[in-house]
Amino acid sequence: AMITVGIVMHPHSGMVFAKSFYRAIGTFCGSTFGLALLCVFPQQRELFLLCMSLWVALCAGGATLYRNFMSYGFVLAGYTAAIVALPAIGNPLGVFDSALMRVSEVMVGIVVASMVSDLVLPERLRPVLRRSAREHFANFIDFVRGSTGGSIPRAEMEQAHLRFVRASIQLEDMRASVIFEDPEIRARSTRMRLLNQHNMAAATSFQSLHHLINRLQREGRAAEVEALIALYRPIGAALEAAPADLHDPAALAPRLRECARQLPALEATLRTGLAPGHAQLAFDTGATLLMRFLDELCGYVEVELALRAHVQRGGVERVHFRRGNDASGAAVAVLRTFLTMTALSAFWIASGWPFGASAMLLATIFSGLLAAAPNPLASAFNMLLGYAAGILAGIYATYWLLPGSNGFVMLVAATLPLLLVGPWLNAHPEFSGVGGGYSIGIVYILALKNPMVYDLTHALNDAIAQLAGVALAAVSFVFVPRVTGSGWQRRRQFRRLREQVVEAATAPLDGLRWRFESTSRDLFHQVITHTRPGSRQSRALLGWALAVQECGRALIELRGQLRASDAPGALREATDRAVQAVAQLYHQPDEARRQRAEDEVRAAIEACAAVPALRPHLYQLLGALRDDESPLAAATAAGEPAHAS
Numbered sequence: 001a002m003i004t005v006g007i008v009m010h011p012h013s014g015m016v017f018a019k020s021f022y023r024a025i026g027t028f029c030g031s032t033f034g035l036a037l038l039c040v041f042p043q044q045r046e047l048f049l050l051c052m053s054l055w056v057a058l059c060a061g062g063a064t065l066y067r068n069f070m071s072y073g074f075v076l077a078g079y080t081a082a083i084v085a086l087p088a089i090g091n092p093l094g095v096f097d098s099a100l101m102r103v104s105e106v107m108v109g110i111v112v113a114s115m116v117s118d119l120v121l122p123e124r125l126r127p128v129l130r131r132s133a134r135e136h137f138a139n140f141i142d143f144v145r146g147s148t149g150g151s152i153p154r155a156e157m158e159q160a161h162l163r164f165v166r167a168s169i170q171l172e173d174m175r176a177s178v179i180f181e182d183p184e185i186r187a188r189s190t191r192m193r194l195l196n197q198h199n200m201a202a203a204t205s206f207q208s209l210h211h212l213i214n215r216l217q218r219e220g221r222a223a224e225v226e227a228l229i230a231l232y233r234p235i236g237a238a239l240e241a242a243p244a245d246l247h248d249p250a251a252l253a254p255r256l257r258e259c260a261r262q263l264p265a266l267e268a269t270l271r272t273g274l275a276p277g278h279a280q281l282a283f284d285t286g287a288t289l290l291m292r293f294l295d296e297l298c299g300y301v302e303v304e305l306a307l308r309a310h311v312q313r314g315g316v317e318r319v320h321f322r323r324g325n326d327a328s329g330a331a332v333a334v335l336r337t338f339l340t341m342t343a344l345s346a347f348w349i350a351s352g353w354p355f356g357a358s359a360m361l362l363a364t365i366f367s368g369l370l371a372a373a374p375n376p377l378a379s380a381f382n383m384l385l386g387y388a389a390g391i392l393a394g395i396y397a398t399y400w401l402l403p404g405s406n407g408f409v410m411l412v413a414a415t416l417p418l419l420l421v422g423p424w425l426n427a428h429p430e431f432s433g434v435g436g437g438y439s440i441g442i443v444y445i446l447a448l449k450n451p452m453v454y455d456l457t458h459a460l461n462d463a464i465a466q467l468a469g470v471a472l473a474a475v476s477f478v479f480v481p482r483v484t485g486s487g488w489q490r491r492r493q494f495r496r497l498r499e500q501v502v503e504a505a506t507a508p509l510d511g512l513r514w515r516f517e518s519t520s521r522d523l524f525h526q527v528i529t530h531t532r533p534g535s536r537q538s539r540a541l542l543g544w545a546l547a548v549q550e551c552g553r554a555l556i557e558l559r560g561q562l563r564a565s566d567a568p569g570a571l572r573e574a575t576d577r578a579v580q581a582v583a584q585l586y587h588q589p590d591e592a593r594r595q596r597a598e599d600e601v602r603a604a605i606e607a608c609a610a611v612p613a614l615r616p617h618l619y620q621l622l623g624a625l626r627d628d629e630s631p632l633a634a635a636t637a638a639g640e641p642a643h644a645s
Contacts, residue, residue: 002448004109006422006439009117014125014181015069016117020110021180022073027106030059030080031099038085042092045349048085049360053341055081056364061334065325068173075369082364086357126182129174133195136167137304138247140199144206144297145239152210158542162528164203165521165545168196172321172518190318191307197319198300200517201553205293208550208620212286215623224279227270228286234259234266235294249305256298263291281605281619288616292557319514324523326492336480337367344472355465362469365440370473380474382433386425387470389434390441391463393418398446399456411448418442441466490527494541497523497548498586504552505583509560516552520545543631550624551586555579558617567611575614578604582621589635598625 008019033055041048059078063071084102088095143160152160175193179186209232216225238252238259245251267287274280344363348356366383370376401414419442425435444466445459500520504512524545531538562575581600585593601622608614624630 001105001109001112002419002443002446003440004106005113006419006443007436008110008113009423011123011427012125012128012177012181013114013117013122014178016113017180018177019069019072020114022069023076023106024110026073026076027080027103030077031084031103033077034081034084035095035099037081038088038092038095045089048089049345049349050342052082052085053338053345056341056367057334057336057338060337060367061330064330064333065327067323068176079361079365082361086361089357124181125174125178126185129171129178129185132167132174133171133192133304133307134247136171136199137249137300139167140164140203140300141239141247141252145236147210152214155539157207157210158539158546161203161207161546161549162542164199165525165528168200168518168521169525171196188307191303193319193321194317195300195303195307196321197514197517198296198303200521201513202293202296202300204517204549204553205289205296207546208553209286209289209293211546211550211627212282212289212620212623214629215627216282216286218628221279221282223274224282224286227274227283228290231263231267231270231287232290234263235290235297249301249308253298253301253305256294256301260291260294260298263294267291281615284612285616285619285623289620319511321518322515322522324493324496324519324526326496328492332480336476339480340367340472340476344469353465355461358462358465359469359472362466363473364469366470366473367476369436370477376477377474379433380470380477382431383437384467384470384474386422386434386437386439387441388437388467390422390438390443391445391467393421393438394442394445395456395459395463397442398452398459399454402452403454415446437470490530493523493527494544497527497544498589500548501552501555501586502583504555505559505579509556509563513553513556516556520548520552524548540631543629547624547627547630547632548586551582551621554617554620554624555582558614558621561613561617565611565613567608567614571607571611571614574600574604574607575618578618578621582625585625585632589632594625594632598622601625 004023008016008023010016010019037048037051037055041051056078059074062074063078065071066074080102084099085095088098171192175185175189175196179189185192209228213225213228216228235256238255239246241248241251241255271280271283271287274283340363341360344356344360347353348360353359366380370380370383397415397418402411405411405414419439422435422439422442425431425438428435445463447453447459497520500516500523503519504516507515524541528538528541528545531541558575559579562572567575578597578600581593581597585597601618605615605618605622608618625632627633
């Protein structure tokens with residue numbers, strides 16, 4: 001119960017509730033598996049330890065596939081089975097009591113921590129989420145308002161994309177925790193997801209529009225550029241308002257909708273001033289992107305307005321933020337943890353070590369905890385340092401302070417100052433790993449009972465075994481290196497980022513836009529997190545992210561338009577060939593595939609003369625393929641883009 005309180009406590013009550021929820025789920029699952037495992041193998045220690053190692057390894061792999069406290073739930077399910085079953089391995093009939101006590105103690109800790117967090121000086125996460133969402137809304141509106149002059153340098157667009165991606169991931173992560181804190185947020189959760197998706201879609205259309213304008217400027221197409229900027233200017237005017245209303249969705253929503261009603265007439269007027277042929281096609285492409293952006297911006301502002309209303313009315317489209325998980329990285333984590341646990345199991349069986357269960361238990365706990373750490377070796381060292389300090393503090397309290405104490409008040413007075421060291425360290429990010437190890441170490445050595453048992457020899461042997469278990473968990477990362485943040489994983493994630501264009505070309509269209517927007521951003525965020533800011537590698541990844549967003553959305557819009565049209569079979573075949581050629585290019589970039597993709601897209605543009613609604617999407621694809629500032633140009637000249645590693 002004390003360990004549970006130390007683990008789930010957080011400055012914000014929403015975080016406490018979220019972590020408590022997944023700790024409860026993990027405890028139930030792990031206790032059930034530990035109980036079942038010892039019932040199946042009560043006297044076959046080898047089979048029992050083999051299955052236990054496999055379970056812990058699978059849970060460690062699951063922890064690498066998920067984010068936030070859901071990842072912690074997998075870790076807990078793994079080592080809870082060991083906590084329940086290992087102490088009862090010499091007395092299988094006691095495993096039910098062990099499981100029952102484990103669940104009871106953890107639930108007591110969860111209830112106490114949740115009540116204190118909610119009732120004693122609560123610090124709510126909801127205001128933080130609301131403030132962050134409104135700041136992101138204001139920043140996005142300001143960026144759009146300030147860019148109505150036309151061209152935006154690619155470097156500036158890349159940095160803006162990075163900011164928008166980080167904000168989207170942060171808001172989704174925070175929303176996933178706040179829903180445990182506030183019933184009103186749970187009622188608004190679907191709209192918050194939709195708000196994030198509208199923002200991501202609008203950002204993609206906005207970036208694609210400016211890429212088109214930049215390309216036209218570099219080609220000297222002044223007439224088309226001026227016409228598009230003139231068509232774009234009313235959006236900036238609609239976003240202009242009194243200083244008090246600059247970021248007020250109630251003031252912006254009607255102005256944007258009125259702008260959307262007036263733009264078609266302006267579009268027709270501007271189009272007649274351009275020469276027929278390529279000039280009008282380029283303008284039509286920009287106008288299509290601009291109208292798509294305006295529609296998504298209106299949706300973004302209107303959902304923001306609905307969220308700020310006191311009462312939520314009407315239904316709303318259900319969307320989900322899809323993560324870009326890496327199954328191969330999880331497989332490596334499974335292998336590492338399984339080898340660690342089986343090696344320690346074999347040593348325990350061969351040596352007959354009386355305290356092998358303690359070493360197994362701690363190795364199980366820290367193998368799971370470190371599996372998803374970005375730098376497991378450094379985290380393991382900090383954990384080991386903190387754990388050793390916690391053991392020393394626990395021995396001092398148990399064998400020096402407590403024997404001279406009497407009653408509950410003296411118990412608190414003797415232990416509380418030392419127990420507070422762990423939470424104090426956790427409150428400082430630079431010491432959080434040390435604090436976690438310290439909190440677990442001191443509570444394990446205290447081993448408070450009624451009546452207390454004082455056995456220094458047993459405590460020292462147990463401490464040595466526990467330190468050995470923590471150290472072995474750390475050593476396992478030397479023999480089977482970490483995956484998170486490694487060059488191998490970055491290369492895989494980078495390829496998966498490019499493969500999002502393939503999915504945009506081949507996956508079922510229903511819900512594809514939402515899946516594409518969220519998955520591509522999550523993959524990009526995972527890669528860029530482990531890349532040095534401002535480096536050549538970082539710039540290359542930013543460029544690729546923009547290229548993937550532009551081409552992927554163009555393919556999705558093209559396929560949707562094609563499905564809704566009554567185009568003849570020959571035209572559909574030409575368009576499908578163009579779509580597949582672009583997908584093959586992103587699957588494995590080289591100059592031959594790029595040239596083939598350009599040829600197929602040009603052929604599709606010519607074939608679509610009878611269905612003009614398809615041509616803007618194809619022209620956008622052609623421009624993206626020929627963009628000399630896109631990383632695709634360098635990649636196709638050199639084959640597989642090595643700089644992504």
